[in-house]
Amino acid sequence: MSITVSLPGTALRDALGAMPDGVDLLEWDLSGPPPAEHIDIVVPPYMDTLGRLGALSGVTTRLVQSQSIGYDGVEDALPPGIVFANAASVHETSTAELAVALILASQRGIPDFVRAADRGEWAPKRHASLADRTVLLVGVGGVGRAVLERLIPFEVNVVRVARTARDDETGRIHAIDDLPSLLPDADIVVIGVPLSPDTEHLVDAAFLAAMSDGALLVNVSRGSVVDTEALLAELSSGRLRAALDVTDPEPLPDGHPLYTAPNMLLSPHVGGATTAMMPRMAKLLRDQIERMLRGDEPRNVVLRS
Template identity: 70%
Template sequence: MGGSAVLSALAGVRTRLVQSQSIGYDGVVKVLPAGVVFANAASVHEASTAELTVALMLAAQRGIPDFVRAAEHGRWAPARYASLADRRVLIVGYGGVGKAVEARLAGFEVELTRVASRARDEDGVHVHGIDELPQLLPEADVVVIGTPLSDATRGLVDDAFLSALPDGALVVNIARGPVADTDAVLKHATEGRLRFALDVTDPEPLPDGHPLFALPNVLISPHVGGATSAMMPRMAKLLRRQIERMLAGEEPLNVVLRT
């Protein structure tokens, strides 16, 4: 997990399946030896990542970091902050994590818009194509970035993307750091026009003393979306299910690469 380079050690090893502990598999195809079936860990991290996403949204909207900072200095600092209720939330990336975030927002009375790589109607809701972002971004109060990292999404959240957002909008990145251009994020955060809640960064880990850490409108968690007590039991459950399926002569789940 988080160390795809070690996969090169599988050269010459005969195995029916290589099972990842991560959902994302960016960079894996470059180091995976030929003849390998590779599955990601869909079903393991979605719930925990969605929990953190909503937690970051609530913390940023309701001023929790400011309250914590004031409490550290022994100060009582009441203030009125933006609600999550009645906000227009744009989910960019409508896969397992995006759908899990949507499910957890159901009770928060938000206006939800979904975006994926292509427009479609799915399970009774409309999903916009990513080409529609220029029209959708100016109407968003909160943007959740949950896309896979690929050539198409690298640097997706750039200066043009951020400039299209209205003043005061919140950008929550729980995808991969390189989906966002760090220089553009730093520019808009420093100007104070936008707010950010980032579980992933580029580079990662973010170096000690990086200017993003010092900005009051930036909330950073250290890539811990899936790092909860739910992870290992769910990973064990997936492994057992994979083994049982293969012993029964069935195809494994979640296969994303065949080299």
């Protein structure tokens, strides 16, 4: 059996290394016509993918393997008859690293220290610890689990929330309906849910109003999970703090008020943008190729258009 795989560029090709016999690699970033009438596995580009998925209508394929975990908007952009897999297992670790980095930097005042150093000032100040804080983790999927694993050594009290209440090997998971009673006791709230009609603007004015004075909101999921105007109102009053890797709109246009909002730490959607990405993406793709060669079902299928 032989299969054809299209890759969007040379970086992933280099990371894949030697392929088994019968695997033909092509280069296609979906910006032009397909290089073949049939491609067994199509890997779209990592960024700016939605606008290119229409190119799949010009090719038959057995699997489209995304390089992202999130797939909001993909269903509407896919031509019919497509099997679409996300990149679960690729970005969770790096995204969790960034979430913890944003928490630590915000708690310990790192942005203020950096700005003071840029001005040539020695500006010591006592800040809040991460130790002994209550962290409310909203979302217990792959990213949420990775964040939890990294928070536990910091001696925090982690409270978890998911769509439905249940227990697992690490304890109780509360239902999302419990948020109003849980938010007032949280020092830090980490958002790690996928974007869906149910989670769009989950963090709205009422959600933010329920957070305690001085609490920190951390969003590493999707920008539209948070109501930007409601968050800006709380930041401008000085009541809440925020650390965001994702925003709505995204990218932020020049001069957007989030850039200059007080108590804000902003990173430009780089949760998965680390050196870990390509080796892990290559590992996932090799597994998908080997599965197809064996006649097994692919991993991580999230859509069938």
